[in-house]
Structures are given as C-alpha cells and as structure tokens.
Amino acid sequence: MKFSKKWFQKGLAATLSAALLMGQAAAAMPASAADTAQLEQTLKIAVLSDTHYLSPDMIADTADFEEHLNSDRKMFAQSDSFLTALLDTVKQDDPDVLLISGDLTKDGEKEGHEELAEKLEQLEQETGVQVYITPGNHDLNNSNAMNFNTANGEAVPAGRTSQEDYKQIYADLVYNDESVIATFTPAEGKQGGGLSYVARPKDGFTIISIDSARYSADNTESGTDEHETSGNVSPELEAWIVEQTQAAKQRGDTVIGLQHHGMVPHFSMEPDLLPMYLVNDYERLANVYADAGMSYIFTGHMHANDIATVTTEAGNTLYDIE
Numbered sequence: 001m002k003f004s005k006k007w008f009q010k011g012l013a014a015t016l017s018a019a020l021l022m023g024q025a026a027a028a029m030p031a032s033a034a035d036t037a038q039l040e041q042t043l044k045i046a047v048l049s050d051t052h053y054l055s056p057d058m059i060a061d062t063a064d065f066e067e068h069l070n071s072d073r074k075m076f077a078q079s080d081s082f083l084t085a086l087l088d089t090v091k092q093d094d095p096d097v098l099l100i101s102g103d104l105t106k107d108g109e110k111e112g113h114e115e116l117a118e119k120l121e122q123l124e125q126e127t128g129v130q131v132y133i134t135p136g137n138h139d140l141n142n143s144n145a146m147n148f149n150t151a152n153g154e155a156v157p158a159g160r161t162s163q164e165d166y167k168q169i170y171a172d173l174v175y176n177d178e179s180v181i182a183t184f185t186p187a188e189g190k191q192g193g194g195l196s197y198v199a200r201p202k203d204g205f206t207i208i209s210i211d212s213a214r215y216s217a218d219n220t221e222s223g224t225d226e227h228e229t230s231g232n233v234s235p236e237l238e239a240w241i242v243e244q245t246q247a248a249k250q251r252g253d254t255v256i257g258l259q260h261h262g263m264v265p266h267f268s269m270e271p272d273l274l275p276m277y278l279v280n281d282y283e284r285l286a287n288v289y290a291d292a293g294m295s296y297i298f299t300g301h302m303h304a305n306d307i308a309t310v311t312t313e314a315g316n317t318l319y320d321i322e
Helices: 023-027 031-040 063-070 076-093 110-127 163-169 171-175 235-250 282-292
Strands: 002-006 014-016 045-048 097-101 130-134 180-183 197-202 205-210 228-231 254-259 294-298 307-311 317-321
Touching: 045 076, 063 076, 076 110, 097 110, 097 254, 110 130, 110 163, 110 171, 130 171, 130 197, 130 205, 130 254, 163 171, 171 180, 171 197, 205 235, 235 254, 235 282, 282 294, 282 307, 282 317
Parallel strands: 045 097, 097 130, 205 254, 254 294, 294 317
Antiparallel strands: 002 307, 014 045, 180 197, 197 205, 307 317
C-alpha cells in the first residue's frame, strides 16, 4: 500500500470539476461514449465543513461567554455571519449538491441544529441544490451545549441533541428526501452509526453519508451517552457501507463518501499526534472502501483543506478530500 498527497486550497466552499468524478466511468467506455457520458453525467459539488454554528440568540457579551471564547480557537460569535456568507457563495456557484461533513453546531445545541436546518431548507427551496450532511463529534449528546444569553449573564445548559432529535430536525432536509434510497439501522439496543444514509442526487452518482461520530453507550470508550472526539465504524456499519458501495457500482455509479473523521492521514505525523482525527482502524477501512468501489470521500474535523490518497494492492484509489 502506498500513500500520496495533493494539496487542495480552494477555500471552504470548494467546487469540484465533474471530470474528477467521471474518471473511472469514462475510462471504461469507447471514446465517443465517454465524451457523451462526460457531458451527460456530471455532478457539481460544493463543500462546507465544521461550521460550528451557534445561534446569535444564544450569545451575549458576558464574562461566561468571554471565558468560553478565550478557551477555544473557534469564532463562535461570527459563525452566523460566516454561514450566511458561505451560503451566498454556494448560491453564486450554483452547484448540484452541497455536502457538509460534520460539526454542524458549536456543541450540539438543539436550538442551533433547528436554525441550521431551517437555513439549509431555505437554500434548497431558493436554489434547488440538494443538501447532504453528516454529524460530527460535537453534534450529539454533548454536555457542553450552552446558552450564554440569560437574564443574569450566567450560562445555562442549552438543548441537548439526541439521535432521535437529529433525525427529526433534519427529516425534511435529508431523511425524508426522495433522493435518499437507504438508511442504516443498528441492531436493537444500539445507536452507533445510526444516522448513516445513502442518496442518489442524480443518475450516475451515489453518496454514502457515514455517521462515524461516537455519542452512544454502545459506541463510546466511556460506555456512556456522551460525545467523544474520536470516530468509529462498527463491523455492522462497515458491512452495510460495503454492501451499499457494491450495489452502487453495479448500477454503474461513481461512489462518493461523506464522513466527519479522516480516512487517510493528511500529514505524516497525524496518526501519532492526532489519532482521534482519523476514524478508528482507518488504514484497513480505507482499503476496504476503495476495493468495494468508493472513489472519493469528503471529510472534515481538522479545520483544514487538503486532499490525501491511498491506493490498495489491487490498484484502487480512494481520495480523502478534507
């Protein structure tokens, strides 16, 4: 197995060329057919990640909020303005789909998820762009969810988002959307990976959204229903991903993954210094996904822009687009 890297520096709202996504399908066709496929089967993608949205209604100029800002590198006070500007950029780019690869909210505030869902639904209605999301490590069962806008200036817990809350909030945006053709159901009594789904935004393309976040007792190291930074894919979820990938390839689709945690290291010391930013067992899983037929996966978590690749012994390459 070999690793290689390409730098990707087009900003948070990155638009990818359809030629990238049609490479494998076109290569297997005669020249004239390939030319036709390039014209007909294209997918323009805009990408956001780690929006860490905090509702302006939950912000106040208080000592508690100032202390919180000083202990974190994120720009929570500007998150609403940033989101508005980025969605305006998406509108101008006029993509077919918008992918958001996790950490949608500051710390899983239910109020933040509800406002974000409303903004994204409005984007879909105004533009026709299909929005697909995946949860990040901050988004569910997070005890750090806080409301800083109180009468006495002291922060209080905000709404805490459960898996069922998440499904309900994003039902119209994702889970009830007609483009979603499959969802993953964990075994009885488990929740790990339960927000994963498969969508076909148009013929020739399958998107597999993988819930790698750890927030339920069956999937956390602590054995509690509390969020953790690292990511995990259970054997059951892995088998489902392989099954869905193979089914997509049988349809002749290009397969695109969407996951918060990285699948391929984006710098040489990442596995040693920041292992929690790569999904557990990433090296084996990347090979499994690639050999099953997944060509690209959009990830986040690192707050950086980069493309890294892994090529399996069988010659299949997976691009991790961070």
